[in-house]
Amino acid sequence: MNEICDQVKALCQHAKSAAPALASAAGEIRNNVLASFAALLRQNQQRILLANEADMTAARESGLSDAMMDRLLLTPARLEDIAAAMEALVMQEDPIGLGTVRTRPNGMEIKRIRVPLGVVGVIFESRPNVSADIAGLCIKSGNAAVLRGGKEAIRSNTAIVEIVREALSAHGLPADCVSLIPFTDRAGAQALMEMRGLVDVLIPRGGKGLIQNVVENAKVPVIETGAGNCHLYIHRDADADMAVSIAINAKTSRPSVCNAIETILVHQDMADLILPRLQEALESRGVELRCCPRTLAVIGGKAAKEADWATEYDDLIAAVKIVDSLEEAVAHINRYSTGHSETIVTKNTAAASYFTGAVDSACVYVNVSTRFTDGGCFGLGAEVGIATQKLHARGPLGLAALTTEKYIITGDGQIRI
């Protein structure tokens, strides 16, 4: 452990030393690095896919689940998506630079500028595209990045990080602006969490176990992302077809992701009409329903326990509850939600307005599937994660979340009387 800690510390020190060169590089240079990174990803397709194949083989032998295997897999099409994402970053506005300038009555000029955070640490799981995404976002925003990915993807991540380091070097920037921690066990992550003073912010990107571990154990500031106990509320004045369509999409289109719904709340006046339709639509798609007593009285099935309301299944399971009113739905959501994404289906404008005002979550939807909570879908470009906290940044995190601000005050000898 001590040796791992020392090596991670050395790596973070190199990152901190490299960071100012990237932070002070012009936006054009950072964009050129990204363009080269995209080109090198394409040129090195075979090298990356071979590394990924080795990861897949090892994963298969260790009995990784099909869902996890799918997350780990890179294909030519997926690699092209990654390269295209880097090129899309080039086109995005530079988040670094001048904000406002004001001259005060005493003649001093106050510039408020956006600057990089410094060194960004990211702990993630088995998706190798995350290493490229994060490296790209950090380069665009002028931050050095220290990545610690899951063990399943270590060969793929190593290849991708080697390539981004080549892109940095090609433009005269230190390769250490992006580095990968080679230790994929807990000690590697734990060491990164302790680097107060070297790492400016830590972003856990993955499942709730990972996030909880980082939030509870990190000594460096953390941007909390991802935990999504999301809700669909079917209001009394809902369009039934739309409610069923959104339920299917939000629950089954990708049940493992954080913006999938976990609980469906149904107004009592809609219960007899909508519950049998929901049951048919969801159970035929393999969803297990866990129902409150009143729901059981309408459609039967498995009973929900108290813990179900607070559970992010990330699986083909949905909790179902009948509520008496809009207010009860909002109270239920504000009590059990992780503050990620919630949606109401209603034709009633006043009800929609009350819901969006009173629900205390990052993204509140009206007549839209929660599955859209995503930087790309929102038009924010590549995303670091979905923040469920209120400080610093909330919702899909784009480039701005990777910056802080600085005041630069210039004068000719002003003193405060």
Next chain:
Amino acid sequence: MNEICDQVKALCQHAKSAAPALASAAGEIRNNVLASFAALLRQNQQRILLANEADMTAARESGLSDAMMDRLLLTPARLEDIAAAMEALVMQEDPIGLGTVRTRPNGMEIKRIRVPLGVVGVIFESRPNVSADIAGLCIKSGNAAVLRGGKEAIRSNTAIVEIVREALSAHGLPADCVSLIPFTDRAGAQALMEMRGLVDVLIPRGGKGLIQNVVENAKVPVIETGAGNCHLYIHRDADADMAVSIAINAKTSRPSVCNAIETILVHQDMADLILPRLQEALESRGVELRCCPRTLAVIGGKAAKEADWATEYDDLIAAVKIVDSLEEAVAHINRYSTGHSETIVTKNTAAASYFTGAVDSACVYVNVSTRFTDGGCFGLGAEVGIATQKLHARGPLGLAALTTEKYIITGDGQIRI
């Protein structure tokens, strides 16, 4: 302790219940509350000054220092300043409301709006004006506030909070939008730090002991403010008169505040010229100098220890060090500074530009005293504190620091393919 904890919890629950009414109140209503608060502060001048007199009497009997007594004191002029600050808040732009709206290709509309944080907890010391300032900032930004002030000011704070609660009630808002914790010992503060889920953010406002205690012990998110180990660097190309003038102002105009300087760095080529002048100017104003060995060789005096470089004296003491270069000055600052405010005195534009880019602090000055780091001096209006962290907000905290954002997405049945 348990009883205190229960009572603080009940008070925070009342604040959380009251918060949505304030959060959804129109900006005009919030402004009307502030205007009434200002008027009531003037109408109740005698009541507040009597309460403050009782605080002052008790403080005198307990042997409080003159400096602390001065912080505690309210006068008609100081009360008028407080009332005027509330009226100035009325004139400030509403930080709550619509940010951007964008319609996505699938027809869904995404509104990004600024919303209040919810419940803001503030722990502060003996200045009674803080209770009014914080209450005003929270009302303007739509947040409920739970205040815990120092025991010396409990009577003054109680009177001020009673008055702001009257102002809230007068406009149909719950008085519990602002409340004061009546327990002024450690247990009262500790209880507030544990209110995760009830308090959205905690802001310690006071000396470094208070801030450190809150940062280390709070279970709710904290905005770290105030610690200021600030530096003056006298560059080789400095105007000597300006350097001395800024040194005097930044060290002696108010040594107890966080934007006063603690260490003076002098380029070796300026040492023989500037050090005797600094010594004369500062020692004649009662400043004790603690000097590096090379400085001692020029002006003699007391030797600095390693700990001096990291110390925020908040007193008439300054550490002095000779450096070989601009780079060494920047490295010294980035190593020892708390990231608050630093200034360079130089006629050299390139040196100034390097300094402002490379120094990693919230406010970096060129040829200006660090004493200007202040919301009012920056033209940001009343301030919550000076943030020395990088996440959420940095530098003088105005109204925006008391908000978060929320996405509201409206459509007609959009699902994600």
